[in-house]
Amino acid sequence: MTRELSRPLPRSWWLRHAPYFQFMIRELTSLVVLTYAGLMIWGLWASGDGGSFPSFHDFLSSPLNVWLHMAMLVLALYHTGTWIALTPKVLVLWRDDERIEPDVIAGANAVLFLAVTGLVLWLVLG
Amino acid sequence: MSEPDRTAPLFWLLFAGGGTASAMLLPVMVLVTGVAVPTGWVTEEELLSLLRNPITRIVLVGLVFLFLFHWAHRFRYALVDLGLRRLGSQAWLFYGAALAGTALAGLTALRL
Numbered sequence: 001m002t003r004e005l006s007r008p009l010p011r012s013w014w015l016r017h018a019p020y021f022q023f024m025i026r027e028l029t030s031l032v033v034l035t036y037a038g039l040m041i042w043g044l045w046a047s048g049d050g051g052s053f054p055s056f057h058d059f060l061s062s063p064l065n066v067w068l069h070m071a072m073l074v075l076a077l078y079h080t081g082t083w084i085a086l087t088p089k090v091l092v093l094w095r096d097d098e099r100i101e102p103d104v105i106a107g108a109n110a111v112l113f114l115a116v117t118g119l120v121l122w123l124v125l126g
Numbered sequence: 127m128s129e130p131d132r133t134a135p136l137f138w139l140l141f142a143g144g145g146t147a148s149a150m151l152l153p154v155m156v157l158v159t160g161v162a163v164p165t166g167w168v169t170e171e172e173l174l175s176l177l178r179n180p181i182t183r184i185v186l187v188g189l190v191f192l193f194l195f196h197w198a199h200r201f202r203y204a205l206v207d208l209g210l211r212r213l214g215s216q217a218w219l220f221y222g223a224a225l226a227g228t229a230l231a232g233l234t235a236l237r238l
Contacts, residue, residue: 077153
């Protein structure tokens with residue numbers, strides 16, 4: 001007979017220490033990703049035939065939406081920063097016998113992020 | 127011994143794809159809808175014509191797909207970590223929602 005040994009963990013475990021809290025916030029940035037997917041679907045519906053574009057635009061222009069977007073921006077940047085910081089762990093590249101420095105891989109991703117950001121702004125605003 | 131879960135690599139790949147796409151694009155997209163549109167740098171007409179562009183619509187459907195599968199995977203493991211093991215284990219619920227959302231985006235995008 002074997003019994004599973006389980007040590008119950010209080011649900012508030014992630015509130016106890018700053019690194020645990022940061023981990024949970026990082027995981028919960030996925031809710032911002034979900035929210036924005038919903039906004040994209042709304043935008044597709046509103047701009048298509050039979051959709052109400054003025055109500056979509058009114059919402060985007062509302063103070064509530066600007067506050068929502070400021071919160072989303074902070075969390076989205078947190079996701080971007082933590083994601084880029086993890087890229088060297090996932091992407092281990094070798095040149096001959098030398099491992100490419102983790103900082104170089106993260107740096108290349110950071111440069112890519114800035115380039116993509118600039119490109120989108122140029123496409124949309126230019 | 128239980129069978130190894132052969133679908134796990136697929137969902138991990140979608141999680142990573144969505145994580146990368148959102149890491150690269152989400153901040154600037156938030157700037158567009160949260161700053162450029164409310165300030166009028168992008169006018170209502172400009173936003174409408176941007177959203178009615180077929181290329182934009184295809185890209186947005188692809189992003190909805192990646193974003194939703196990223197959320198589904200990451201959020202269900204976060205729920206397990208938060209002590210909601212039973213809910214987080216319902217894989218079909220989360221991936222099904224992601225699939226349904228993608229289908230909705232695809233069908234919506236076709237209405238032009």
